[in-house]
Amino acid sequence: MAQGYQLSRALYVAAELGVADALAAGPLDAGALADAVGARPDELARVVRALIASGVFTEATDGRFALNDAGTCLRRDAPGDTRAIVLNFGEEMYRAFGELLHTVRTGQPGFDAVYGQPVFDYYTTHPEAEASGSARMRARSLLVARDLATAELFADASTVVDVGGGVGTVVAAVLRAHPRLSGVLYERRSVARLAAAYLAEQGVGDRCRIVEGDFFASVPDGGDVYLLKSVLHDWDDDRCRTILTRCRDAMGPRARLAIVEIVLPDHATEDPALVPGALLDLIMLAYVGGRERTWSEFTALLDAAGLAPHDASALPSGPHLIEARVA
Ligand SMILES: C[S@@+](CC[C@H](N)C(=O)[O-])C[C@H]1O[C@@H](n2cnc3c(N)ncnc32)[C@H](O)[C@@H]1O
Structure with missing residues (x-):
């Protein structure tokens, strides 16, 4: 170690x-x-x-x-783009982790200590870092995207809204698997620009509208399924309650919210299967000031936003798919 x-x-x-x-x-x-x-x-x-x-x-x-x-x-051209993961973990992430002791003593994310501002603010003014972070996220989301493409969730849906959907890894896979489905990708401006190229490359550019915005202010309405994949874990509980409330505000009475995140066990035990989730929790600690959560922590957040869990299952690639509806 x-x-x-x-x-x-x-x-x-x-x-x-x-x-x-x-x-x-x-x-x-x-x-x-x-x-x-x-x-x-x-x-x-x-x-x-x-x-x-x-x-x-x-x-x-x-x-x-x-x-x-x-x-x-x-x-560079390997399927899965492992190189993007290695590069990004070796750049800002490595420097942020160098300050883990500082983070544990003070609560300040290592990233903020090194770069003087939170990661998404830094990305906005550093396009190369944004592109590297987005490439790492895309590479790490490919397996989950494949799982979600075949999930029941979209069988009778017309519109899926991917909130904080990155360059569109998940929404592209879902749209490719469901030719009659339309998508909305909701993102920060600097990522939305990267998403246009990716969605076109995946052949779904004509079925996916890219909407630039801030999920703390509002979320586009009109979706049957709202996706929040690897978004809540970037934020503390207060910010998560705001994101979930904005989703709930946008959701019609029959809409469903699909949260995709690792669900942590209530207690730690020695188990190699638990290492990826525990390390992802440390990434959130050092990099963005977010956290991974247990099932009871997710249900408390949903409850506070007027949402109720409807179904939850582990995806073959590891994280859970938590389906919630308006309470
Ligand atoms: C960890 S990434 C997840 C991306 C994608 N859902 C995936 O799993 O591949 C979190 C995303 O949230 C987006 N994001 C952060 N703050 C945002 C905001 N205020 N409004 C909209 N999107 C935001 C980031 O740009 C980033 O792409």
Whole structure:
């Protein structure tokens, strides 16, 4: 555990330099690889060997480095875009986590301590960081998007409103699976711009309206299904009650709200299956000042916003789908 960040940094360096892309055409020795990525041969070879020992890339007996399955995941064009996750976790996220002790002592998110402002404010004035954060979010949402595309929820719906839907990862997958469904993607202006390109690329641009706005002020009305995926965990309870109330204000009497989040257990036990949720909770602590929640914490938030849980189930990819209706 104490050394975890060392391997993480090595992975980040390989991803940032584009080692996997340089090896795509075939094995290279350290000199040729270093030339291709703009690094120094000995130093790069040592980083790559640390990764090889952990299962990323291989080295032949002639000393040439090559791709294996794990290394191939780091290519820019790899399905799933793992590289986007590695890069973003190695950038602002890494620096924010460096201040975890400060966060635990003071309550201030590490991100705010390092960058002097909350993450979404910073993103608004730093388009490269916004693009990196959105790419990481898209990559991490792909599996859930696939689960949701086949969920019963949309079977009899006409319009789905994805509130804080990012670049449209989920709404695009859902629209592709349901050709008669229309979508509304509701986002901050700087993400809405990125979403237009993604939705067009996914072939659903003509069925999804992009609405720019602030979910603390209002949420578009007219939806049969309102989606809130990985949104509530970015915020404290007060802010969540506001977001949920804005959704409720927009929802007609028959509309449904679909919240997709990890549901934490009431008590911690030693269990590898609980590690992803516990670490996601730390990301929320260090990065945005939000939190993961238990079932009773979700029901209390819903209740305060005039909503009632109707159904909840774990998706194959891990998080829960919590369906709520107007109480
Ligand atoms: C963790 S991301 C989730 C994105 C998407 N739902 C997904 O799961 O892939 C949270 C999203 O909330 C958006 N967001 C943050 N503050 C917002 C606000 N005040 N109004 C609308 N969207 C906001 C962010 O731009 C970001 O894309």
